[in-house]
Amino acid sequence: xxxxxxxxxxxxxPGGSLRLSCAASGFxxxxxxxxxVRQAPGKGLEWISYISSGGDTIYYAxxxxxxxxxxxxxxxxxxxxxxxxxxxxxxxxYFCARGIVAGRNYYFxxxxxxxxxxxxx
Amino acid sequence: xxxxxxxxxxxxxxxxxxxxxxxxxxxxxxxxxxxxxQKPGKAPKLLMxxxxxxxxxxxxxxxxxxxxxxxTLTISSLQPEDFxxxxxxxxxxxxxxxxxxxxxxxxx
Numbered sequence: 001x002x003x004x005x006x007x008x009x010x011x012x013x014p015g016g017s018l019r020l021s022c023a024a025s026g027f028x029x030x031x032x033x034x035x036x037v038r039q040a041p042g043k044g045l046e047w048i049s050y051i052s053s054g055g056d057t058i059y060y061a062x063x064x065x066x067x068x069x070x071x072x073x074x075x076x077x078x079x080x081x082x083x084x085x086x087x088x089x090x091x092x093x094y095f096c097a098r099g100i101v102a103g104r105n106y107y108f109x110x111x112x113x114x115x116x117x118x119x120x121x
Numbered sequence: 122x123x124x125x126x127x128x129x130x131x132x133x134x135x136x137x138x139x140x141x142x143x144x145x146x147x148x149x150x151x152x153x154x155x156x157x158x159q160k161p162g163k164a165p166k167l168l169m170x171x172x173x174x175x176x177x178x179x180x181x182x183x184x185x186x187x188x189x190x191x192x193t194l195t196i197s198s199l200q201p202e203d204f205x206x207x208x209x210x211x212x213x214x215x216x217x218x219x220x221x222x223x224x225x226x227x228x229x
Contacts, residue, residue, distance in 0.1 A: 035218075045220040050216045059195065104153060105155070106216075106218065107212065111165055111166075113164050
């Protein structure tokens with residue numbers, strides 16, 4: 001059974017940092033692209049970052065580029081998101097999601113339950 | 122960026138009703154359109170990919186159609202477990218994947 005379990009969320013001050021983790025199991029993690037998607041309280045879904053299966057290709061949404069860093073450790077079946085210079089608007093539930101390429105289409109077939117990040121003084 | 126607009130934003134319906142949710146893209150996205158269902162406090166669940174392909178394990182009462190800029194998700198006969206929020210997502214502008222704002226389906 002595919003499982004994605006996020007951790008590392010919590011309360012951070014504006015300008016502070018957090019590191020999120022996503023532990024994967026039930027599938028060959030090193031073969032799959034991974035993503036982070038967030039959801040502000042009561043709001044919709046926002047894709048924020050992508051990493052290729054080998055970690056050599058990385059993309060970010062404009063809203064987090066230069067502040068967040070995605071990485072992965074295939075030996076540990078883990079995905080990470082280092083979040084620096086946090087802002088109030090980064091307050092959200094952060095999901096890791098497995099990405100699937102189907103021709104030119106791309107979708108997220110498995111999601112974790114999310115870890116909540118709150119940025120407040 | 123490609124904007125995705127869903128309508129309606131909320132919808133009240135009864136068990137057994139046929140329901141259609143619409144998603145419109147700000148430019149043509151071919152069939153690179155996916156649908157998700159999210160229940161309160163839960164992770165999104167993939168329902169449809171490529172506009173009309175049903176994800177494994179998803180009931181056949183769900184169907185999707187469309188191409189270009191206009192897409193629909195239809196639930197043929199609403200079941201109690203279908204009351205949730207639904208999101209469309211485009212992948213035409215890789216990797217700037219964008220979601221619609223969501224459609225909340227509530228019990229009438």
